[in-house]
Amino acid sequence: MTEGTITTPIQRAQAPREEVDLRLIELLAEQNRRVPLPVALLMVLVAGLGLRVLPDWIPAAWLALALGMLLVRWRLLAALPLQVDRSAADRVRTAGFMSLASGCTLGLTLFAFPMLDETERSFITLLTLGLATGAVGTTAGRSSLFLPYVVPMAAPLPLLWAIHPGPAQSGWIDLSIGLLLLLYLWVLAGLANNAWRNFTESVQIRYHERALNEQLTEALEQANQANLAKTRFLAAASHDLRQPLHTIGLLVAALSLRQTEGRDREVVDLLSQVSADLSEQLDQLLDISKLDAGVLKPVYKMVDLGEMLRMHHAEMRAVIEARGLRVVLDAPTGVRCRTDPTLLLRVLRNLTDNAAKFTERGAVTLRLRVEGGTARISVEDTGRGIPAGEQEMVFEEFYQVGNPERDRSKGLGLGLSIVRRLSKLLGIGVDLHSDADRGTTVTLAVPLHGQADALPQAREPARVHSFAGRTVLVVDDERSVRIGMRVLLEELGCSCLEASCGEEALRHARGRKPDVILADLRLRNGETGIDVISQVVAAVGATPSLLISGDTAPDRLQEAQRAGIKLLHKPVGLPALQGELARMLGAPARRLG
Structure with missing residues (x-):
């Protein structure tokens, strides 16, 4: 790594404890919807076993307590995800208290263990181990939920098997069962620990992916904003450069129409070349803006x-x-x-x-x-x-x-x-x-695909058009542009009406209806050439119109396209201007040569 170089590798974001607890609460609520019914049926079976060795009221009371506890647990766990005003840790503690209460309630059944025969003891043992094993999944192995449930319910089983041999007096078998139960509970605790580690790692992965997606979304938004800023800058820079260049181009074009010789002609030709070079570079900026705006459509x-x-x-x-x-x-x-x-x-x-x-x-x-x-x-x-x-x-x-x-x-x-x-x-x-x-x-x-009836026709020879006696309304808020356009139009034989805003344009148009309107797209005080053209047309009737603008912002290009008015970009060359005037005015023409 060279001096001054900074590397920032993407590191996995660590999910905060709150995030892990929230995901655990969601899991508890989801599992809680599935557990109550099968557990209630098992409780009924256990109460039925107790009726044989205990007074009826004891199994009945225990069953009522167990079912009541199951109902309370079901309602509390279902409500935990909705209690957003409480911290996640506090809600997990509530779930832990419910686990302890449920474990103690189920553990009460072990008081009848010494009075049961071998088959009934085995049934109670399998039932208890099944509930303990299922708790690994329903609690994700979280020790504060898993142990309070399993310890009071299942931990006494190995000792009970060891100290209360069955009727057959086969003590070594009962002792062996007790040892196997102890081993199983130890393994189950290890599985619960692994389950919790896997759960937290999965939350970490999802948290990391979400954080990474947020970073990528933010980076994409920043890139989009930078691209929009670039587009706005190009449009603004292009507009500000095109305005004076357009004026220069108009004046140079007017000079080129005059008879000049020697050094004067050399100066005019050099000015034309420099203006053309600058115009070409600005056209590249315009191409970028058109592509960004999506208004450049191929004509096949x-x-x-x-x-x-x-x-x-x-x-x-x-x-x-x-x-x-x-x-x-x-x-x-x-x-x-x-x-x-x-x-x-x-x-x-x-x-x-x-x-x-x-x-x-x-x-x-x-x-x-x-x-x-x-x-x-x-x-x-x-x-x-x-x-x-x-x-x-x-x-x-x-x-x-x-x-x-x-x-x-x-x-x-x-x-x-x-x-x-x-x-x-x-x-x-x-x-x-x-x-x-x-x-x-x-x-x-x-x-190489597609067919057509014929190849494009050969180019028409250059033509010179006559605009004598035509009136052109020029609308532009830049005085130098208006003067330059007037000079050029007068060289082409037109008379020119100048306006800097819609109010002036209306006054001129009502006094003398123009044959064509040439309007800048963006005027001052939020006014646009589209607005001015609409006002003039409403006042004096349909009039051929052309927008001429140095604004290359994508939204401006789209605005002109929606208005259905042709848009030329400054600087406008003499051939382009003559061609558009001829198109709009239907001016007579003669071929050169």
């Missing part, structure tokens, strides 16, 4: 995996080669499966981007193979590899290998976590193999 289509990899290769090639690496594609076409192409491409982008970030020289290879009914897509690199002890940990959130300085260019450590969770959502297996200084291979096992 029939796809050609080979064609998908070719498109992915074309998309990533420039980025990978810019790092001085080769990019290799080995993927036959015609391998079709039913999956969500958007989510699968997200998985491939994360794997490819991760491979490129941690490979200094060599190549990144995209490979597709079919084995039986499974397509195996592998992303291979020639990087430094991942140590064996960390290969499972790299799938945890925010965990990175070889990045102690938290170099932002290497991401946030969410890529592989998202890969595993999205793959699980799609029913895709993930296997990682890595050798030190030789590289890493991550393989996706995609089931």
Whole structure:
């Protein structure tokens, strides 16, 4: 053990005496329900034997006493578990007094022993030993219950056999019986002791299991709370970062629509690239929040995996080669499966981007193979590899290998976590193999099942839409966001109405009905964009609406989904905004080129 290391092995919790006594009381009450009737019948038989050698009133009086004692004992033991206002130890003492009283009552029968013949003596002896043996189970062998019952009832038997020989004058036989009885009672006491030890150990085990279950439940609750806290933190951090980034993106998009040349164009392009990089990292946080919220649902289509990899290769090639690496594609076409192409491409982008970030020289290879009914897509690199002890940990959130300085260019450590969770959502297996200084291979096992009428249609050429003369109501409590959105919308030909709350939005809408509403999801004073949209629609009629938010909390995502209003997350890029405006406004479009 190294210095400063603390180990805390799980130790068996010792049940307190109170716990053992409570379990014993439960046992006494349970056994008490079964014992009275057979014992009462035996008492009647014993009284019948006494009638032959004693005046009738003596057996009758003893029987009345014995039955009365049995009834009192039955009622008291049945009530013990319900007497929660008394301590367990006090209730056990009560049971001990009842055992003593019962033992003494039954022991009175031994006064008639010298007057009985051999058969009757044997019957009384067997009856007494049977009751004593049964007491081991009914008292769990607890000495304070077992001995007060057995000693007055059975302990005199060996002596009575020894000093009162039978009519046949066979004293050595009676003496032997007395010795055997003494030996049997000694063995019975040992069995009672073992029974009590086993009982207490069983209580200890159950107590330990319950304590362990409580610890595990508490640990699980703490883990759930930590996970919720993490989700809330990610959502809050994402929201606070998205707000200014969204404003920057809107202004950069507005600048990109203007004719600029030379260094001005270079600055605009650089700003666009930086904004896109930050947006991608925030999108990873959004992916985690969507997965936590359970609102990410696959949309299955029939796809050609080979064609998908070719498109992915074309998309990533420039980025990978810019790092001085080769990019290799080995993927036959015609391998079709039913999956969500958007989510699968997200998985491939994360794997490819991760491979490129941690490979200094060599190549990144995209490979597709079919084995039986499974397509195996592998992303291979020639990087430094991942140590064996960390290969499972790299799938945890925010965990990175070889990045102690938290170099932002290497991401946030969410890529592989998202890969595993999205793959699980799609029913895709993930296997990682890595050798030190030789590289890493991550393989996706995609089931080849399902049919469709046709493959997805080819992408439509890019279009430019016209929004001239359209009025857009922008609702956002951040002034900088409203200004940025107004600047961009005006560059697109729209006129813009700005509102920071529902009251302002209603005033603008009543004065001039908007063609579309763009509202932030979370406003101030507990107001939401959903509330504002509902108020405006109620006032001026149905209006196409879109929520734009930097809030990625799972409950917010679910709230927007329930409202049935499409939600875009800040920062919103120009193509996405143009596409949504065109969808809602049915704007005319022309193809580029």
